Amino acid sequence: MDEQNDIAFDLSADRVFRGMKIAESDDSPRHYLCGVFIEPIEDGGAWIVATDGHVMLVQRDRSAAAKETAILRFQAPRFQPFEDEDGFIERDWHWCDSRISVPELALSQTVAVPVAHKSRDPWLHVLVERIDGKFPDWRKPLGQSISL
Numbered sequence: 001m002d003e004q005n006d007i008a009f010d011l012s013a014d015r016v017f018r019g020m021k022i023a024e025s026d027d028s029p030r031h032y033l034c035g036v037f038i039e040p041i042e043d044g045g046a047w048i049v050a051t052d053g054h055v056m057l058v059q060r061d062r063s064a065a066a067k068e069t070a071i072l073r074f075q076a077p078r079f080q081p082f083e084d085e086d087g088f089i090e091r092d093w094h095w096c097d098s099r100i101s102v103p104e105l106a107l108s109q110t111v112a113v114p115v116a117h118k119s120r121d122p123w124l125h126v127l128v129e130r131i132d133g134k135f136p137d138w139r140k141p142l143g144q145s146i147s148l
Contacts, residue, residue, distance in 0.1 A: 006103045009038055009072070010065040011048065013098035013115050013126075019050030020074050022057050035073035037135040040066040049138045058138060071131040072102065077124070098123075105130035 019036040037049040046064035050057045098117045105111065110129040114122030 007065070007101050008067045008104040009046075009070070009100075009102040011038065011046065011100050011102070012061045012064065013095040013100045015048045015059045015061050016072075016074050016100060017076065017095050019048050019057055019059065022050040022052055022055055023073070033135075035071045035129070035131045037069070037071050037138065038064075038066050039069045047138075049135070051136065051138070056138060056141065058142075067104070070105075071133060071135050072105075073129045073131050074100070075127040075129075077126075100126065100128070102128050107132040 016036055023034055023036055033051055033053055035050075037047075039047040039049070041047060041060070045060060045062040046066040048059045048061055048064070095115075098115050100113055100115050102113050103111065105128070107130055110127055112125040113128050115124045115126055116122045
């Protein structure tokens, strides 16, 4: 079986987890806001949109591939902050130049997917869940004069 054909989304890990920082709300009664909205762009790439109902982040991932629109929730392993030998305190994973490849998922399905840094082999797996629900029209708050 050709693995590339099974990939529904190839996304910037940096943009996805920047969106998840907004979407991760423990008190949101709207479960569909607890993930990022992925929308393919006709000319290539994808919009990665996140909101908590008050704040919204709209990002264009020009190098993304998305076969369809979906709300996806991503979870990375958590670790305690630590100090390296230079005194730098690590508090989170460093996602720059990393990509997440997500297979086609059924609603409410959760899978572990690899995160690859540039052209190297995957170095970590994260959980991704396809969330059921209707994401709000994210263009509406931007106004009619905004051309995307």
